[in-house]
């Protein structure tokens with residue numbers, strides 16, 4: 001692919017559309033507003049705090065990423081969203097209980113004005129919740145057209161010049177791609193027939209992509225990860241990315257596993273368990289939704305450790321992931337990892353990781369970075385799957401036939417090299433021989 005010859009400037013407002021206005025979405029919106037008011041710092045966000053080295057180590061050129069590439073500014077962001085519940089963003093944030101009431105009070109007026117549009121919802125895909133704020137059309141195609149209409153109306157009322165959608169809705173039941181997802185034509189026919197393999201998240205994806213709006217998928221459900229939508233993204237010149245935000249336990253896994261492999265340490269087993277008590281945890285009690293999450297969480301180790309290349313180190317690895325709903329913890333998830341490794345002469349050792357994290361505090365800056373980078377990609381004319389954003393995902397989407405990169409440090413290098421490439425700077429290979437000539 002040719003380097004973009006021109007990146008359109010980030011002029012005017014950027015509208016962020018969020019299907020699902022729960023814990024992650026409201027923590028993200030509240031956070032952006034608190035940062036805009038100068039009342040908090042955007043910790044965890046590469047676009048706001050990260051720097052990028054350009055040229056040689058001796059050149060002393062390390063601008064902030066936000067000054068190097070033309071990103072939208074926080075002051076230009078406006079928000080919209082959909083949810084099955086009627087709560088406005090303030091009520092939903094208060095209910096999620098992630099941010100304390102003092103912080104929420106500072107943005108109460110702002111959040112209260114963000115009211116959810118009616119959701120396209122199918123109870124078969126999210127079994128453990130139900131809400132009144134849903135579309136009534138007679139089939140899934142009508143719902144999808146209504147979403148398109150919502151997008152057009154939001155574009156007009158918010159006066160946004162550009163839009164990005166980021167799925168922050170509940171995790172839907174596990175689904176494998178099938179015939180109805182294979183082409184745009186079959187997908188439309190299936191929507192009209194209310195086919196059971198068309199999930200609501202796919203309707204938001206279809207509506208966004210056919211409206212020319214980039215789409216990121218923060219959950220493990222397929223959504224935009226099907227050939228029909230990918231073809232539409234390509235044909236409509238729309239950037240897409242997914243899937244499943246990489247926040248706590250998998251972030252740690254994709255830091256530790258590359259270290260074991262780099263040092264040729266063996267792995268006998270990795271047992272990961274989580275307790276959490278937010279709505280996400282409640283939804284994941286359903287075996288269908290859990291399966292989507294489990295698949296997404298299991299993939300990383302296999303790809304990083306490559307047992308087919310190192311059978312004596314990794315082929316017998318036992319990997320287990322558990323998630324339990326435990327209401328007292330709310331959004332403050334505890335993720336335990338017991339890792340059985342072995343070293344020189346096969347002698348066993350153990351590592352224990354106990355991450356007392358805050359799920360939505362980790363996810364919110366990811367949403368911000370993703371929407372800003374997708375808007376950048378869109379203005380640069382980069383269409384289809386944006387693999388350079390793998391850094392943010394548990395199950396990175398790739399071109400067919402390509403295995404995903406899960407190693408956080410490879411992903412970080414890929415992201416920064418893509419920014420250098422977009423701006424016509426030399427890529428950094430870390431060879432460094434020139435310093436010794």
Ligand SMILES: NC(=O)c1ccc[n+]([C@@H]2O[C@H](COP(=O)([O-])OP(=O)(O)OC[C@H]3O[C@@H](n4cnc5c(N)ncnc54)[C@H](O)[C@@H]3O)[C@@H](O)[C@H]2O)c1
Pocket residue numbers: 019020021022023024025082083084085096119120121122126129131167168169170171172200201218219220244245246247248278279280283358359360362363
């Ligand atoms: N927080 C994290 O660390 C993290 C990490 C990875 C992925 N995720 C994923 O992000 C998503 C959001 O997480 P959360 O903690 O905000 O969950 P949440 O339950 O607080 O919010 C999800 C919201 O989506 C709404 N919803 C469900 N189906 C919908 C539909 N069809 N249309 C519109 N709205 C719908 C629900 O009513 C709910 O308010 C989940 O899928 C979760 O698995 C979160």
